[in-house]
Amino acid sequence: MRAPDELPAIAADILGRVREERPRVHCITNTVAQNFTANMLLSAGAVPSMTLAAEEIGAFVEEADALLVNLGTLDAPRRAAIDVAIAKAIEYGVPWLLDPTFADRSEARAAYAVSLLTRAPAGVRLNAQEFSALAESEPEPAEAADFARDIAAVVGLTGATDIVTDGMRLVSIGNGHPLMAKVTTMGCAGSALVAACMAVEDDAWLAMAAGLLVLGVGGEVAGETARGPGSFAVAILDALYGLDSDALRARGRAG
Amino acid sequence: MRAPDELPAIAADILGRVREERPRVHCITNTVAQNFTANMLLSAGAVPSMTLAAEEIGAFVEEADALLVNLGTLDAPRRAAIDVAIAKAIEYGVPWLLDPTFADRSEARAAYAVSLLTRAPAGVRLNAQEFSALAESEPEPAEAADFARDIAAVVGLTGATDIVTDGMRLVSIGNGHPLMAKVTTMGCAGSALVAACMAVEDDAWLAMAAGLLVLGVGGEVAGETARGPGSFAVAILDALYGLDSDALRARGRAG
Amino acid sequence: MRAPDELPAIAADILGRVREERPRVHCITNTVAQNFTANMLLSAGAVPSMTLAAEEIGAFVEEADALLVNLGTLDAPRRAAIDVAIAKAIEYGVPWLLDPTFADRSEARAAYAVSLLTRAPAGVRLNAQEFSALAESEPEPAEAADFARDIAAVVGLTGATDIVTDGMRLVSIGNGHPLMAKVTTMGCAGSALVAACMAVEDDAWLAMAAGLLVLGVGGEVAGETARGPGSFAVAILDALYGLDSDALRARGRAG
Numbered sequence: 001m002r003a004p005d006e007l008p009a010i011a012a013d014i015l016g017r018v019r020e021e022r023p024r025v026h027c028i029t030n031t032v033a034q035n036f037t038a039n040m041l042l043s044a045g046a047v048p049s050m051t052l053a054a055e056e057i058g059a060f061v062e063e064a065d066a067l068l069v070n071l072g073t074l075d076a077p078r079r080a081a082i083d084v085a086i087a088k089a090i091e092y093g094v095p096w097l098l099d100p101t102f103a104d105r106s107e108a109r110a111a112y113a114v115s116l117l118t119r120a121p122a123g124v125r126l127n128a129q130e131f132s133a134l135a136e137s138e139p140e141p142a143e144a145a146d147f148a149r150d151i152a153a154v155v156g157l158t159g160a161t162d163i164v165t166d167g168m169r170l171v172s173i174g175n176g177h178p179l180m181a182k183v184t185t186m187g188c189a190g191s192a193l194v195a196a197c198m199a200v201e202d203d204a205w206l207a208m209a210a211g212l213l214v215l216g217v218g219g220e221v222a223g224e225t226a227r228g229p230g231s232f233a234v235a236i237l238d239a240l241y242g243l244d245s246d247a248l249r250a251r252g253r254a255g
Numbered sequence: 256m257r258a259p260d261e262l263p264a265i266a267a268d269i270l271g272r273v274r275e276e277r278p279r280v281h282c283i284t285n286t287v288a289q290n291f292t293a294n295m296l297l298s299a300g301a302v303p304s305m306t307l308a309a310e311e312i313g314a315f316v317e318e319a320d321a322l323l324v325n326l327g328t329l330d331a332p333r334r335a336a337i338d339v340a341i342a343k344a345i346e347y348g349v350p351w352l353l354d355p356t357f358a359d360r361s362e363a364r365a366a367y368a369v370s371l372l373t374r375a376p377a378g379v380r381l382n383a384q385e386f387s388a389l390a391e392s393e394p395e396p397a398e399a400a401d402f403a404r405d406i407a408a409v410v411g412l413t414g415a416t417d418i419v420t421d422g423m424r425l426v427s428i429g430n431g432h433p434l435m436a437k438v439t440t441m442g443c444a445g446s447a448l449v450a451a452c453m454a455v456e457d458d459a460w461l462a463m464a465a466g467l468l469v470l471g472v473g474g475e476v477a478g479e480t481a482r483g484p485g486s487f488a489v490a491i492l493d494a495l496y497g498l499d500s501d502a503l504r505a506r507g508r509a510g
Numbered sequence: 511m512r513a514p515d516e517l518p519a520i521a522a523d524i525l526g527r528v529r530e531e532r533p534r535v536h537c538i539t540n541t542v543a544q545n546f547t548a549n550m551l552l553s554a555g556a557v558p559s560m561t562l563a564a565e566e567i568g569a570f571v572e573e574a575d576a577l578l579v580n581l582g583t584l585d586a587p588r589r590a591a592i593d594v595a596i597a598k599a600i601e602y603g604v605p606w607l608l609d610p611t612f613a614d615r616s617e618a619r620a621a622y623a624v625s626l627l628t629r630a631p632a633g634v635r636l637n638a639q640e641f642s643a644l645a646e647s648e649p650e651p652a653e654a655a656d657f658a659r660d661i662a663a664v665v666g667l668t669g670a671t672d673i674v675t676d677g678m679r680l681v682s683i684g685n686g687h688p689l690m691a692k693v694t695t696m697g698c699a700g701s702a703l704v705a706a707c708m709a710v711e712d713d714a715w716l717a718m719a720a721g722l723l724v725l726g727v728g729g730e731v732a733g734e735t736a737r738g739p740g741s742f743a744v745a746i747l748d749a750l751y752g753l754d755s756d757a758l759r760a761r762g763r764a765g
Contacts, residue, residue: 030305030306031286031289031305031541032289032290032293032305033290034541034542035290035542035543035545035546035694035695036290038542038694038695039693039694039739039740039743042691042692042693042694042739043692043738043739043740048694049612049615050540050541050542050582050583051540051582051583051584051585051612051616052583052585053583053584053585053586055618056584056615056616056618056619059615059616059617059618060615060616063615072305072306073305073306073307073308074306074308074311075306075307075308075332076308077585102304102306105304105311105314105315105318106306106311106314106315107314108310108311108314109311181297182297182298182496183294183297184290184293184294184297184303185290185293226493227493227497228298228492228493228494228495228496228497229294229297229298229492229493229496230294230298230488230489230490230491230492230493230496231489231490231492231493233294233489233492233740234489234740234741234743234744235740235741236740237738237739237740237741237743238736238737238738238739238740238741239738240738241692241738241739241740242737242738285560285561286541286544286560287544287545287548287560288545290545291545327560327561328560328561328562328563329561329563329566330561330562330563330587331563357559357561360559360566360569360570360573361561361566361569361570362569363565363566363569364566436552437552437553437751438549438552439545439548439549439552439558440545440548481748482748482752483553483747483748483749483750483751483752484549484552484553484747484748484751485549485553485743485744485745485746485747485748485751486744486745486747486748488549488744488747489744
C-alpha cells in the first residue's frame with residue numbers, strides 16, 4: 001500500500017479472498033462473544049470453530065488458518081487452552097491475534113496478556129483503556145507505533161478512529177458507527193474478522209487494517225437501517241454478508 | 256412514592272440516571288443468558304461484565320455498582336464465583352440481586368438459593384414456580400410480603416402481573432407482553448436490568464419496581480412490531496434503548 | 511406413513527402436539543449453540559433447559575421429555591454430564607438424540623461419538639462430513655440405511671437434501687435455504703427441534719423426518735424476507751413460531 005487511500009480497494013480484495021478461500025478461524029473467546037463472533041465470521045465467509053477442550057483443541061488449531069485468543073471470561077480452562085493453542089499455532093505457522101478484553105479491569109489479566117505478547121502474535125487488537133493497561137502509555141498514534149516495535153507485532157488500537165501500525169507503517173481509519181459500542185462483544189467479533197483477514201493475507205498490517213475497515217463500513221451500512229442496538233447487531237451481519245467492492249471504495253475512509 | 260401511579264415517572268427518572276451514570280453491573284449468570292443480558296444492559300445504558308474466574312472476579316466486583324447472581328446452569332465454577340463475589344459485594348457495599356432461575360427444577364439448587372438468602376441480597380427476582388420452591392407458600396401478594404419480611408429483602412414476583420414488595424410496601428405492575436415468555440432468558444436479562452436500577456437508586460424497592468416497569472413497557476413497545484419471538488427479542492433491545500419518559504408515563508400501569 | 515407425500519401433514523400434526531404438550535427438552539449442547547437452541551425450542555412450543563452441572567443434571571433429565579446430546583465444545587464437564595444424563599434417560603425412558611458436531615475435526619471426538627452409539631440413542635443427526643467420520647462410508651442413502659441398522663437408531667443425514675432412515679424406511683426431504691449454512695449452530699438447534707418432536711412422537715423415524723421438514727420449511731419462509739444471515743436467524747424463529755399446517759402442506763417436499 002503506497003498511500004492510505006488505497007486501503008479500501010485492498011480491503012475489498014482481502015474480503016474477496018476470505019469469501020473465496022473460506023479460511024478456518026479457531027477462536028478461544030469469551031462465553032458472551034462466542035455466538036456473535038461465529039455469526040460474524042460466517043457472514044464474512046470464514047468458518048469458525050470454538051472448542052476449548054485440552055484434548056481436542058490441538059487438532060482444531062493444526063488445521064486452522066488463523067487463531068484468535070480473546071481474554072474475556074478468562075478462567076482456568078481458557079488459560080490451559082490458550083497455552084496449547086498458541087504452541088500449536090507456532091508449530092504449524094498459523095497466525096494468531098490477541099484481544100486482551102478488559103485487561104484494564106484486572107491486574108491479573110493484564111499481566112497474563114503481557115506474558116502472551118512474548119509468544120509471537122501476528123497482532124493485538126485493543127481499545128484505549130486496554131492499550132493503556134498493556135503499553136503503559138497514552139493511546140496515541142506515536143505510542144502505538146512504539147508499542148508495536150516493542151512487541152514486534154501489529155497493533156490495532158480501536159475507537160472513534162482506529163490506528164493500525166506495525167511500528168514502521170501507520171494508517172488511521174475513520175469508519176464506524178456509535179451503535180457499535182452498544183452491542184456486546186462487537187470488538188471481540190471484530191478481532192475474529194481481523195484474524196480471518198490474517199488467514200488469507202500474509203502482511204498482518206494490511207490484514208488488520210482491512211479487517212477493521214470492513215467492520216467499520218459494515219457498521220455504517222447497518223446504522224442506516226437500525227432502530228437501536230438490537231436491530232443494529234442483526235444488520236451488521238447482513239451488511240458484512242452483502243458488502244461489495246463498490247461500497248468499500250465509496251465509504252472507506254483511511255488516512 | 257406516595258401512590259402507585261407515581262411509579263412511571265419514578266421509573267423514567269431511574270432509567271435516566273442509568274443512562275447518565277452508566278453503572279457497571281457484574282453478572283454471574285448462566286451460559287444461555289450471557290449475551291442477551293449484556294445486550295439488554297447496554298441498551299439500557301449500563302456497562303456489563305461477566306467473568307466468573309476465581310482469580311479475577313474480586314477485582315470486577317470491587318469496582319462494580321451492582322452484582323447479579325443468577326443460578327442458571329449452576330456448576331462448580333459458578334458456585335465458587337458466587338461465594339467470592341457476594342463476599343466482595345458485602346465488603347464494598349455493592350447491592351446484589353438474586354435470580355434463582357429454575358430453583359423449582361432441582362432440590363439442590365433450591366437449597367443453595369435458600370442458603371444465599373442469608374447473605375443480605377438487596378432483592379430477589381423470581382417467577383411463581385421459583386417463589387413456591389423458595390418460600391414454600393403460594394405465589395400471592397400477601398405471601399410475597401411475608402417472604403420479603405422473612406428474608407429482609409425486596410421480592411419481585413414476576414408473571415402476567417408483577418408484584419414488588421419489601422414487606423411493608425407493595426406495588427403491582429401490569430405491563431408486559433406474551434412473547435416475553437417465548438424468548439429465552441428474558442427474565443434473567445430483566446433481573447440484570449433491575450440490578451442496573453439498584454446501582455443508581457438506593458431504595459431497592461423502587462429500583463426493582465422501576466426495572467420491572469421499564470422491562471414490561473419495553474416488551475409492549477416491542478410487541479407492536481414483532482412478527483414472532485425472533486424479531487421480538489431484537490425489538491425489545493431497540494425499545495429499551497429508545498424508551499422515553501413520555502412512553503413510560505403513557506404506558507406504565509402500576510396499582 | 512404409507513407414502514412420502516404424507517410427511518407434511520404428519521409433520522404438521524407432530525408440530526401441533528409440540529405446541530400443545532410443551533415438552534421439556536434438556537440440552538447438553540455447546541456454548542455457541544445454547545442461546546439460539548433455546549430460542550428455537552421456545553419458538554416451536556417446547557421448553558428448554560441447559561444445565562450441565564453433575565449435581566443437578568439428573569433431576570432435569572428425569573423430568574424431561576427428551577434429551578439432546580451435542581458434542582460441540584466437548585470439555586470434561588460436558589463428558590461427565592453426558593454420562594450421567596444418558597444413564598438417567600435410559601432409566602426413565604426419555605428418548606435421546608446424538609448430534610456429533612464436528613466429529614470429523616477431532617479423532618478423539620469421533621471415537622467418543624462412536625462409543626455413545628452403543629448407549630441406545632433414538633437417533634443421530636449429522637452432516638455429510640460427520641457421517642463419514644462415524645460411519646466410515648460415503649454419505650449416501652444406502653450407506654445411511656446400513657449405518658442405521660448397524661447402530662439400531664434413526665439416522666438423519668442433513669445437507670441440501672436430508673435423508674432420514676431407520677434402516678428399513680427411508681425418506682428424503684428437499685426443503686431448506688442456503689442461508690441456513692451461514693448461521694452458526696443452525697444444525698445444532700435443528701437437532702433440538704428433532705428432539706422436541708421425539709418427545710411427542712414415539713416413532714423416532716417419523717419424529718426425525720417431521721423435525722427436519724419443519725426446520726427446512728421454516729428456513730424457506732425465513733429466506734423470503736431475510737436480507738442476510740443476521741435477519742435470517744431472526745426470521746427463522748419467527749417462521750417456526752408462525753408455521754401452520756397449510757404452509758407445511760404447501761411447501762413440504764418429501765420423496
